Amino acid sequence: MKSILLSLFTFVTFATAAPLVFEGTDGPGKGKHIVFMADDHEYRSEESLPGLARLLAKHQGFKCTVLFGIDPASGEIVAGDASNMPGIEALDTADLAVVFLRFQNFLPEQMKHFDDYLKRGGPIVGLRTATHGFKIPKDAPYAKYSFDYKGSDYELGFGHQVLGQTWVGHYGKNHTQSTRIDIVPDKASHPILRGVKDVWVQAGGYVGKPTSGEILTMAQPLNGMTPDSPADTTKPPMPSEWTRSYKSASGKEGRVFTSLYGTSEDITNDGYRRLLVNGIFWALGLEEQIKADLNIAFVGPFKPNTFAGGAYARGIKPEMYAGWDSPIPANANTKKPEKPKKK
Numbered sequence: 001m002k003s004i005l006l007s008l009f010t011f012v013t014f015a016t017a018a019p020l021v022f023e024g025t026d027g028p029g030k031g032k033h034i035v036f037m038a039d040d041h042e043y044r045s046e047e048s049l050p051g052l053a054r055l056l057a058k059h060q061g062f063k064c065t066v067l068f069g070i071d072p073a074s075g076e077i078v079a080g081d082a083s084n085m086p087g088i089e090a091l092d093t094a095d096l097a098v099v100f101l102r103f104q105n106f107l108p109e110q111m112k113h114f115d116d117y118l119k120r121g122g123p124i125v126g127l128r129t130a131t132h133g134f135k136i137p138k139d140a141p142y143a144k145y146s147f148d149y150k151g152s153d154y155e156l157g158f159g160h161q162v163l164g165q166t167w168v169g170h171y172g173k174n175h176t177q178s179t180r181i182d183i184v185p186d187k188a189s190h191p192i193l194r195g196v197k198d199v200w201v202q203a204g205g206y207v208g209k210p211t212s213g214e215i216l217t218m219a220q221p222l223n224g225m226t227p228d229s230p231a232d233t234t235k236p237p238m239p240s241e242w243t244r245s246y247k248s249a250s251g252k253e254g255r256v257f258t259s260l261y262g263t264s265e266d267i268t269n270d271g272y273r274r275l276l277v278n279g280i281f282w283a284l285g286l287e288e289q290i291k292a293d294l295n296i297a298f299v300g301p302f303k304p305n306t307f308a309g310g311a312y313a314r315g316i317k318p319e320m321y322a323g324w325d326s327p328i329p330a331n332a333n334t335k336k337p338e339k340p341k342k343k
Contacts, residue, residue: 019087020066020318022054027061028289034062034280035094037101039069040129041080042309044264045100048127050321051267051302051328058324060277065090067315068318069104070262079312085110091117096284098125100262102132102316103147111142121220121252123283124162127262128206131159132167144243146250162246162260164210171238174219174307178203179230179261180220181240181272187216191241192257192278195292200227203307205238206260213244217275219260222331241275243282255283264304270296301327305334 022031036053038045046068053064067085071078083105091097091113094182106114118124121173126133132158144154144270147166159166169282172179181199193216205221215299217239222229240260258280267273274296281290320330 007026019090020050020053020068020170020321022057022064022066024057024061024063027059028059028281028286029056029062029284030094032062032284032286033090033093034064034096034284035090036064036098037085037088039080039085039104040100040102040313042307043100043262043305045126045127045129045262045307045310046077046079046312046316047264047304048267049098049100049263049328051264051298052273052280052305053195054299054321054324054328055296056277056280057188058299059297064319066093066321070318073232075317076314077312077316080310083107088228091122091123091228094122094281096123096125098127098280099130099133100127103135104133105136105140108141111145112146118246118254119160119163120160121132121248121250123244123255123285124246124257124259125280125283126145126159126163126256127276128260130258131165131206134158143214145220151220160211162254162256164213165208165240165257165258166245168207168209170204171219171235172232173208175219176205176298177204177223177232178202178227179227179240180222180227180231181217181261181275182220183217186217187214188216190216191287192216192241192275193289194278194290195294196275196278198227198269199275200269201261201263201266201272203266204263205235206240208239209261210216210239210242210244213242213256213258214238215242217241221313241255241279241304243279259284265305265307268302268304291313302326303311303327303329303332305329305332308334310336
């Protein structure tokens with residue numbers, strides 16, 4: 001009985017472990033709370049989002065909470081594998097949610113906080129796989145958020161209804177084709193594009209077909225993994241970043257900035273990182289505070305792992321990223337543990 005009680009206590013402790021919080025002090029973001037939701041299988045959101053959160057807190061004064069997919073038994077980050085996001089109640093006090101999820105099926109008591117956030121029209125920044133952030137059985141309480149939801153009341157789920165696009169498909173090959181992102185000429189004066197130049201990302205292209213909104217940039221797949229690689233002439237540019245709004249159940253219009261990129265290696269490009277930071281400011285209604293020379297320098301060591309399916313760093317708990325100087329990631333051990341051999 002004692003061992004059972006201990007096991008239950010351990011489960012509850014890890015399942016409700018405190019999230020990673022970076023407390024800003026001074027800057028244009030003072031008094032604003034951003035919640036980052038990192039849980040995808042491939043693109044290392046568990047590295048890119050704490051990297052972004054830390055610089056936004058340190059340089060710009062935001063309070064930044066970072067949530068991860070957590071193994072309830074060990075308390076470790078298991079990117080994409082657990083559909084468990086302890087601390088998600090942080091959305092109750094969030095001014096912005098930055099969503100980088102893929103095919104999640106959180107427990108109803110966790111999804112309730114996300115549902116409540118959208119019902120009040122909270123602004124959203126959606127990155128890469130957020131277009132297909134949820135995969136929820138059709139008989140589940142929050143099935144409507146699933147990327148393939150068939151109901152006419154919320155067709156194709158969160159991606160389609162909020163971000164402006166559900167999952168469509170790839171438009172370039174990862175690790176052999178990188179992507180150049182160009183500003184749409186007549187959008188150059190948009191606040192999100194202030195100071196943005198030379199945008200190149202290492203992720204292969206995604207098909208960009210937003211249902212509505214203001215398209216700011218176009219993505220050109222390249223035949224190679226350097227910024228000067230030649231363009232793939234068989235693939236003309238596709239939309240890659242856009243703004244739009246969604247109407248909440250409360251009647252409020254929520255601002256949305258969508259990017260089809262955002263991997264751990266993508267944000268090492270200064271132009272792309274500035275694009276994301278500016279998009280975050282805009283979604284919060286702080287466009288007047290966007291300066292062309294806004295400080296976007298990384299805080300502490302940031303040496304990301306190369307993205308790949310299931311290739312997240314093992315043995316990392318959120319608290320290992322606390323403070324300004326801890327390395328992200330905390331280790332480079334992405335090897336999957338070997339399965340015990342059958343005797």
